[in-house]
Amino acid sequence: MILPIYVYGNSVLREKAKAITADYPNLKHLINDMFETLYASEGVGLAAPQVGLSIRLFVVDATVMNDEFPEVKDFKKIFINAQLLEETGEEWYYNEGCLSIPFVREDVLRKSVIKLRYLDENFNEHIETFDGLKARIIQHEYDHIEGKLLIDRVSPIKRRLLKNKLNQIATGMLKPKYKVVLPKKI
Numbered sequence: 001m002i003l004p005i006y007v008y009g010n011s012v013l014r015e016k017a018k019a020i021t022a023d024y025p026n027l028k029h030l031i032n033d034m035f036e037t038l039y040a041s042e043g044v045g046l047a048a049p050q051v052g053l054s055i056r057l058f059v060v061d062a063t064v065m066n067d068e069f070p071e072v073k074d075f076k077k078i079f080i081n082a083q084l085l086e087e088t089g090e091e092w093y094y095n096e097g098c099l100s101i102p103f104v105r106e107d108v109l110r111k112s113v114i115k116l117r118y119l120d121e122n123f124n125e126h127i128e129t130f131d132g133l134k135a136r137i138i139q140h141e142y143d144h145i146e147g148k149l150l151i152d153r154v155s156p157i158k159r160r161l162l163k164n165k166l167n168q169i170a171t172g173m174l175k176p177k178y179k180v181v182l183p184k185k186i
């Protein structure tokens, strides 16, 4: 089932998400729905807070980018209870987008190598190092489970320039092709 995506302004995107246990209800189902949602909205990563659940789960599938970035040709993965252990390497800019902030793309500076501890869909623990585009996609999704968004990582001036657009997203004036959940009016 394709799930609606919570866009900018929803408080769930700002919460630090909680770890889950293997008995989390209908987890397999949720993971399948998240992949389906990811494909329908043509993203490469989706975190649970983006479908309204404040839990430490995100999925990635960047295999569609393999023409430009051969290193992601098999990069389809599920990350549960991820913990970023280390960020090292050179900082580099990459133009990021986010399904929760449609129509916004910004150059974001991040370190190039990460060491991550996470559980796979069978709750087996892995400690793995990622670099390049793989690291970048994970860092973006990891931010989501920490309650951060890419706009937090651009300069205050750029953020100010984005203010109108963000308002239009939060009020539904700017609507993407996929189904969204708007924040409740205060």
Ligand code: ZN
Pocket (backbone or CB within 6 Å): 097, 098, 099, 100, 140, 144
């Ligand atoms: Zn995002």
